[in-house]
Amino acid sequence: MHIYRADGRYGSERAVVHRQSWVPREPRSHVASRADTLLHVIRCLPELEALIVVESAARQGFSLDFLRERLPGRRNASSRRILDMVGSGADSLLEILVREQLRRAGLRVEAQVYVEHVGYMDVLVEGCVDVETDGRVHEQPAQRAKDYRRDRSAQIQGFEVLRYTYADIVERPHEMVAEVKAAVARRRARGDLPRLP
Known part of the structure; x- marks a missing residue:
């Protein structure tokens, strides 16, 4: 207190x-x-x-x-x-935590990036990995179906999509950062990075 x-x-x-x-x-x-x-x-x-x-x-x-x-x-x-x-664009405390943890790991991040046919990505990392932060609302069947559609559209356009829950972000942030870094490294090695309009 x-x-x-x-x-x-x-x-x-x-x-x-x-x-x-x-x-x-x-x-x-x-x-x-x-x-x-x-x-x-x-x-x-x-x-x-x-x-x-x-x-x-x-x-x-x-x-x-x-x-x-x-x-x-x-x-x-x-x-x-x-x-x-203090940044702009973060839509939740989870997005703030993800943004800062990934920045501290030396990655370039952008919050709430609009991509056609996908909508706003929570955190776009190095222009190629879409990190989505899923609170409780994402557990509802209608929201989950919408998330699946968004993920497919993002993947078709060349983005890798990684979804993380509250527990992933708050309780296991080092694992989340390591996975995102690995995804970015894999995409860079393949050289097929998406192009934003």
């Missing part, structure tokens, strides 16, 4: 106590302001977790410049790096 106490005192070891506040909470509220929450998230949470929260806020219209202005100096360099990682 994270709490704000200007005096820094709190009677529990199970809490992280924050003494700094950038943007005051609403009068009579016991909940930190949205801006304060985001700033503390950026400084406290592990990088990927912070990125997911901040990117979600940015998609809802929260200003990254506002956050950046409140994080000056060398002490906040790692926090500003998180802001620099």
Whole structure:
């Protein structure tokens, strides 16, 4: 649990106590302001977790410049790096995780790339591997049938399609990255890379 106490005192070891506040909470509220929450998230949470929260806020219209202005100096360099990682186009937290894990592995990735007869690919890797992130909605028969049609269309156009579940992405990210890298290497070795219009 994270709490704000200007005096820094709190009677529990199970809490992280924050003494700094950038943007005051609403009068009579016991909940930190949205801006304060985001700033503390950026400084406290592990990088990927912070990125997911901040990117979600940015998609809802929260200003990254506002956050950046409140994080000056060398002490906040790692926090500003998180802001620099915020991308556009990711449609879910799973897509954000996949995008960042693959980028960190040195692969070129694009989020939400439109391909005719396929629609929007979740994450296109090195222009040839379509990585799809499947949450619970993809377990429904109608959605599964739609996914199969999309996959066939993508494969006909020369893309390799790899689908990953929440468990694959969150619990076994190293396996997912290794499989995507292997697929890219295989496609490069064959030399039959698809061409986007």
